[in-house]
Amino acid sequence: MTEERDGVPLTNLDQTVFEGATKRDLVDYLDAVSERILPVLADRPLTVMRILRGQGPFMQKNLPKYTPEWVARAKVWADSSKREVTYALCNDRKTLLWFGNQRAVEYHPALMPAGWDHPTHLILDLDPPEGGAFSLAIQAAHLVRQALANEGLRGAVKTSGAKGVHVFVPIEAHPIEDVAAATRAIAARAERIDPVLATTAFIREDREGKVFLDSTRAGGATVVAAYSPRLRPGLPVSFPVGWDDLDSATPMDFTVHNAAELLAGQDPWTAQMPQPQRLNDDLIAEGHTIPIARVQAMHEGKRRKRAQKES
Numbered sequence: 001m002t003e004e005r006d007g008v009p010l011t012n013l014d015q016t017v018f019e020g021a022t023k024r025d026l027v028d029y030l031d032a033v034s035e036r037i038l039p040v041l042a043d044r045p046l047t048v049m050r051i052l053r054g055q056g057p058f059m060q061k062n063l064p065k066y067t068p069e070w071v072a073r074a075k076v077w078a079d080s081s082k083r084e085v086t087y088a089l090c091n092d093r094k095t096l097l098w099f100g101n102q103r104a105v106e107y108h109p110a111l112m113p114a115g116w117d118h119p120t121h122l123i124l125d126l127d128p129p130e131g132g133a134f135s136l137a138i139q140a141a142h143l144v145r146q147a148l149a150n151e152g153l154r155g156a157v158k159t160s161g162a163k164g165v166h167v168f169v170p171i172e173a174h175p176i177e178d179v180a181a182a183t184r185a186i187a188a189r190a191e192r193i194d195p196v197l198a199t200t201a202f203i204r205e206d207r208e209g210k211v212f213l214d215s216t217r218a219g220g221a222t223v224v225a226a227y228s229p230r231l232r233p234g235l236p237v238s239f240p241v242g243w244d245d246l247d248s249a250t251p252m253d254f255t256v257h258n259a260a261e262l263l264a265g266q267d268p269w270t271a272q273m274p275q276p277q278r279l280n281d282d283l284i285a286e287g288h289t290i291p292i293a294r295v296q297a298m299h300e301g302k303r304r305k306r307a308q309k310e311s
Contacts, residue, residue: 005031008097015053017103020234025256027100029229029237032260034093036267037227041096043113045074045087047222048099049106049231057231060104061085071095074114079220089114105231108222119179122169122279123223124187125160125214129207137165138246140190140198140211145243147189151283156272159251161230161238166223170276174284180218181287182279187215188290216292226269229256240268 003010013024030037051057063073063086072089090096090107099107111119124144128136141157144167148155155169171179184200190213191198199210217223229235232251239254239262254262 029256030100041090044109047108048104107228123217127164127212143190154274183215184290185287187213
């Protein structure tokens with residue numbers, strides 16, 4: 001049977017999307033939180049994670065040809081593939097419902113709105129080691145908070161919806177390269193506070209069971225939106241948590257089954273987000289002395305392969 005909301009046909013709502021959640025659960029949740037999630041998606045080129053029936057999950061950037069004409073879009077040049085990519089701009093409830101009907105579970109907006117040349121936030125993604133407790137990511141978040149405070153900066157925190165934590169710092173207009181540098185510097189400073197707990201090592205085998213302070217969410221990267229579901233059993237949600245409540249949080253506290261009710265009409269992500277802040281020159285300068293993690297890891301990987309072949 002087909003239902004309709006805001007002119008969008010909704011089909012096969014009783015099919016399972018992922019373990020513990022149906023397509024109806026997904027669409028009902030997105031509809032219930034549309035006024036909360038749309039402000040963090042609006043005008044930003046959107047990448048989604050979809051899962052079709054009988055297939056594995058896949059990442060979708062370029063809009064398919066059957067996309068309705070009323071879906072707003074932006075064309076962005078992709079250096080990696082040397083082509084223009086047509087991204088969706090999820091600016092209204094109708095578009096969000098259409099994505100839900102397409103079994104788009106995860107929503108990863110760009111770090112800057114279409115047409116902008118500077119990110120709106122400095123972002124750190126805190127990833128506990130394989131099999132490590134979520135509490136380790138929480139402890140690492142407090143390290144980042146301390147490193148930010150030492151620079152007179154404040155941020156908001158949310159669960160990633162998977163196994164980690166995201167710290168967002170709203171910033172004034174800075175060049176992309178300077179924001180990326182400041183992100184590396186904050187990660188390095190947090191690591192120095194407690195090098196037993198946290199690491200900035202990009203290569204997984206070099207992390208020695210520590211929490212990875214991922215400083216690569218910069219430039220053309222994306223990060224899962226606040227209030228977005230994640231492709232995990234039960235469809236947990238990336239959910240804002242106050243710093244004072246973070247120690248008692250777990251990823252499965254917030255799912256498509258209860259997150260809308262927990263909001264109780266509030267928007268904690270907006271409420272907890274500080275005003276945009278200026279990045280200090282010394283922070284940026286320090287960051288420019290730190291190698292870009294992905295580039296450094298690529299060169300190190302090649303060096304290790306050569307050494308292995310020679311041995």
